[in-house]
Amino acid sequence: MLKMQVLSQSGKKISELNIPKEIFAYPVKEHLLYEAVINYRANQRRGTASTKTRAEVRGGGRKPWRQKGTGRARAGSIRSPLWKKGGVTFGPKPRDYSYSLPKKAKRNALKSALSMKFAEKQILILKALDLKEPKTKEGAKLLEGLKLDSALIVDHHQNKNLFLSLRNIPKVKTIDFNHVSVYDVLNYKWLVFSQKAFESLMEKLK
Numbered sequence: 001m002l003k004m005q006v007l008s009q010s011g012k013k014i015s016e017l018n019i020p021k022e023i024f025a026y027p028v029k030e031h032l033l034y035e036a037v038i039n040y041r042a043n044q045r046r047g048t049a050s051t052k053t054r055a056e057v058r059g060g061g062r063k064p065w066r067q068k069g070t071g072r073a074r075a076g077s078i079r080s081p082l083w084k085k086g087g088v089t090f091g092p093k094p095r096d097y098s099y100s101l102p103k104k105a106k107r108n109a110l111k112s113a114l115s116m117k118f119a120e121k122q123i124l125i126l127k128a129l130d131l132k133e134p135k136t137k138e139g140a141k142l143l144e145g146l147k148l149d150s151a152l153i154v155d156h157h158q159n160k161n162l163f164l165s166l167r168n169i170p171k172v173k174t175i176d177f178n179h180v181s182v183y184d185v186l187n188y189k190w191l192v193f194s195q196k197a198f199e200s201l202m203e204k205l206k
Contacts, residue, residue, distance in 0.1 A: 001018040001019070001020070001021060002018070002019045002020075002021055002024050002025065002118075003016050003017065003018060003019065004016070004017050004019050004118075004123065004125055005017075005125070006125050006126070006127050006195055007124060007125065007126050007127065007146075008126070008127060009126060009127075009128070009129070009130075009142055009145055009146070010145045010146075011145055011146050011147070014127050015127075017125060017195065017198075019118075019202070020202060020205075020206075022111075023111050023114055023115065023202065023205055024114060024115055024118040025115065026108070026111040026112060026114075026115040027112070027115070028112045028115055028116045028119075029108065029109070029112045030112075032105060032108055032109040032112055033109055033112055033113060033116075033182060033186065035101060035105065035109065036101065036105075036106060036109035036110070036113075036181070036182035036183070037182060037183050037186065039099065039100075039101050040181055040182065040183035041183070042097045042098060042099060043097070043098040043099075045097040045098075047094055047095045047096055047097050048094055049092040049093075049094070050091075050092060050093055050094050051088040051091030051092055051093070052087055052088060052091075053087045053088065053089075053091070054077065054079050054080060054081055054086060054087030055087070056087065057079040057085070057086060057087045058079075059078060059079055060077035060078045060079030060080075060086075061077075063075070063076055063077070064077070064078050106182075107205060109182045110180065110181075110182055110185070110205065111205065112182075113182045113185040113186055114185065114191075117185060117191050122189060122190050122191060123190075123191045123192075123193070124146065124190060124191070124192045124193070125192075125193050125194075125195055125198050126192065126193070126194055126195065127194075127195055128194055128195070128196075129142070129153070129155050129159060129162050129192075129194040130159075130161075130162075131161040131162055131165050132161070133161060133165075134160060134161045134164035134165050135165055136165055136166075136168050136169065137165075138161070138165045139162075139165030139166040139169055139172075140169065142165075142166075143166075143169065143172065146192070148172075148189075148190050148192070149171060149189065150171040150172070150188050150189040150190060151171070151172050151173075151188055151189065151190040151191070151192050152172075152173050152175065152180075152184050152185060152187070152188040152190070152191050152192070153166060153172065153173070153174045153175075153192045154174075154175055154176075154177050154180055154191070154192065154193045154194070154197045154198070154201070155174070155176070155177070155193075155194040155196070155197045156176060156177065156194070156196060156197055156200070157176040159194075162174060171188070172188075173188065176197075177193075177197040177198075177200045177201045177204070178204070180201060
């Protein structure tokens with residue numbers, strides 16, 4: 001078994017915790033990390049881009065000039081895609097970009113990301129993440145005590161004070177352990193867990 005230190009909110013060592021080797025010594029599979037990030041970003045897309053075809057653009061009901069005899073090219077509508085202010089050919093329409101990865105691939109990608117962070121010594125486990133009140137000042141004090149500039153902080157969603165205190169601080173994101181994604185783990189320098197959230201995530205990944 002591998003071991004990690006459990007720290008206080010000021011960064012002092014309290015105890016040690018056994019961590020599963022099958023997760024934190026998992027081989028880093030770059031292709032899985034790539035697939036997981038692409039999947040996450042695709043699922044975040046709103047897919048609302050829209051253009052009008054020649055049938056949807058207003059106007060153009062009358063033929064602009066007669067078919068023959070004018071010396072100009074024949075034209076049936078002023079809303080042809082060839083004309084200024086005409087319709088768009090093969091333009092985007094609202095669509096759903098989201099898709100699912102296999103469960104095993106998602107789990108293994110997260111293991112890869114956690115293993116990589118562990119190898120880089122950028123994971124912290126805190127005994128608890130308890131703040132006195134939901135104020136940004138309290139959140140800033142926590143980050144200052146741990147000397148963190150960019151961090152993904154993971155706890156249970158019931159910890160309202162933590163979530164409210166950190167939500168306005170740049171380069172910091174707080175999430176419930178159930179919503180930890182490969183994208184977020186890679187997007188922030190430090191990964192910080194409460195001990196309770198860490199144990200819950202390990203149970204989930206088994």
